[in-house]
Amino acid sequence: MNQKGFIGSIGDDLPSLIPIFLGLVVFFSVFLGVFNDYNAKNRVYTLNQEAVEISMQLKSDPVIVSYDHFIEKCNEINTPKNWNAFLVDLPQNTEDFKSITLEDIYDDYQNNVIKIENPDFGTENYFICNEDEENLDQLKDTSKNIINFLYPVVLQNQDGYSTTARLYILIWE
Amino acid sequence: MKLKLKNYKGQAAMTDSLFFLTIIVALCVLLFQFSATYGERVDLAINNLYFKEYTNSSLKTIYYTDIPLDNTKDIEDSLETDYLITSLKSDYLSDEKIGYSDINSLNKDDVKDLSKYNLFHTIKSLMYALPNYDYIYYIQESSGQKFIYFMLKINNFEDNELEQLYYLCEPTSINPVRNVVQRTNKIYSSSSPQIYQTKDTGEVRATSNLTIWPSTSSINKEYLEGRLDSLTDNEIENITNLKCKEYIE
Numbered sequence: 001m002n003q004k005g006f007i008g009s010i011g012d013d014l015p016s017l018i019p020i021f022l023g024l025v026v027f028f029s030v031f032l033g034v035f036n037d038y039n040a041k042n043r044v045y046t047l048n049q050e051a052v053e054i055s056m057q058l059k060s061d062p063v064i065v066s067y068d069h070f071i072e073k074c075n076e077i078n079t080p081k082n083w084n085a086f087l088v089d090l091p092q093n094t095e096d097f098k099s100i101t102l103e104d105i106y107d108d109y110q111n112n113v114i115k116i117e118n119p120d121f122g123t124e125n126y127f128i129c130n131e132d133e134e135n136l137d138q139l140k141d142t143s144k145n146i147i148n149f150l151y152p153v154v155l156q157n158q159d160g161y162s163t164t165a166r167l168y169i170l171i172w173e
Numbered sequence: 174m175k176l177k178l179k180n181y182k183g184q185a186a187m188t189d190s191l192f193f194l195t196i197i198v199a200l201c202v203l204l205f206q207f208s209a210t211y212g213e214r215v216d217l218a219i220n221n222l223y224f225k226e227y228t229n230s231s232l233k234t235i236y237y238t239d240i241p242l243d244n245t246k247d248i249e250d251s252l253e254t255d256y257l258i259t260s261l262k263s264d265y266l267s268d269e270k271i272g273y274s275d276i277n278s279l280n281k282d283d284v285k286d287l288s289k290y291n292l293f294h295t296i297k298s299l300m301y302a303l304p305n306y307d308y309i310y311y312i313q314e315s316s317g318q319k320f321i322y323f324m325l326k327i328n329n330f331e332d333n334e335l336e337q338l339y340y341l342c343e344p345t346s347i348n349p350v351r352n353v354v355q356r357t358n359k360i361y362s363s364s365s366p367q368i369y370q371t372k373d374t375g376e377v378r379a380t381s382n383l384t385i386w387p388s389t390s391s392i393n394k395e396y397l398e399g400r401l402d403s404l405t406d407n408e409i410e411n412i413t414n415l416k417c418k419e420y421i422e
Contacts, residue, residue, distance in 0.1 A: 015186075015187055016186035016187045016189065016190035017190070019187075019190040019191055019194040020190045020193055020194070022194065023190075023193055023196075023197035023198075024197070026197055026198070026201060027200060030200075030201040030205065031204060033208075034204045034205070034207065034208040037208045037211075038208065038211060041211060041212045045215050045219070048219045049219075052219070052222055052223070052226070056226075059226075062233045063237050090298060090299070090301075090302065091298060092291075092294050092295060092298045093294075093298070094297060094298055097301050097302075149223065150227075150302055151226065151227060151230040152227075152231050152234045152299045152302065153230060154233070154234050154237040154238055161254045162237055162256070163239065164234055164238055164298060164299060166302055
């Protein structure tokens with residue numbers, strides 16, 4: 001009579017195991033979610049930090065005096081991240097202002113990035129740090145989190161006078 | 174007594190597990206809270222750094238840009254060009270002001286307003302890349318309250334249309350300027366020192382400042398829409414002191 005409902009030592013604890021199991025599942029799900037979110041945010045902050053450091057180096061001189069000067073600055077940058085930087089015209093007449101999209105760069109940077117003629121070889125030099133296709137192709141990947149920084153800079157052109165330009169810095173993992 | 178305890182054994186275990194579940198839920202709430210707020214300060218610091226760098230770069234760019242010394246020609250066609258800062262300093266030397274017109278007006282066809290016109294358009298073009306931000310740019314003498322140059326840009330949203338309004342102003346002191354932007358908590362500013370020469374008094378030390386804030390801030394709506402009823406007499410006085418005139422080309 002005293003053993004009414006008694007179904008063994010484990011059997012008696014069976015109902016209490018359900019909330020314990022539920023609690024553990026909920027806790028580890030939340031923990032995993034928070035941990036992933038924490039990592040994702042940290043990755044973005046690291047990218048932002050790298051972008052700031054790249055921009056500081058590229059803008060360390062008040063005027064970019066030549067193409068060689070710009071490329072020299074690009075070569076000085078040492079980062080494990082994927083990145084690119086380029087100069088786009090910033091016209092004083094705002095009616096001529098053209099917004100730049102990623103597509104404009106990976107598809108047609110030759111018509112959007114500032115260029116100068118190289119009289120020695122009869123070619124054109126583009127103010128872009130990484131011109132290789134592999135780097136530009138990565139910009140097409142929409143799943144990548146690409147951080148974009150923009151700054152106004154002064155560029156001394158071939159005629160000797162200084163004009164304003166937009167310096168774009170792109171960085172991704 | 175022993176028999177009774179034996180009867181309630183399963184219920185005690187159930188209570189323990191419910192306590193455990195409550196603790197887990199509390200922990201989960203704490204974790205969510207941590208996740209939601211983590212990085213808010215880092216975000217703020219990155220934003221501060223970026224926009225401060227932007228205003229810094231803009232100030233540098235303003236003064237190293239070349240301008241044509243012929244007001245009828247573009248820089249490509251002009252025979253003579255000069256740095257904007259040199260042009261501003263030459264302009265200031267003769268009459269201790271930039272441009273010939275009043276500080277809150279600009280005559281684009283007058284060659285005497287050439288540096289002022291170019292300063293206005295250089296700033297306008299630099300900040301055009303940040304269309305969602307409003308800004309103030311000014312040059313003020315360090316020793317007194319006198320402003321040498323003052324411009325203000327505000328985005329006006331009306332009937333789902335965005336209109337960019339530009340003002341040239343003549344504030345009597347820095348206080349009304351502060352009052353214009355004091356309501357926003359997101360404000361980024363950079364300053365740079367300058368030295369101007371005058372014929373009579375010699376050197377004049379000045380500070381140029383560029384201050385930007387998001388256009389979504391409601392700080393300027395009242396000023397734009399003229400809803401002065403909600404403002405105190407003191408605030409109305411401060412607006413008057415800005416002495417702004419809209420500049421339309």
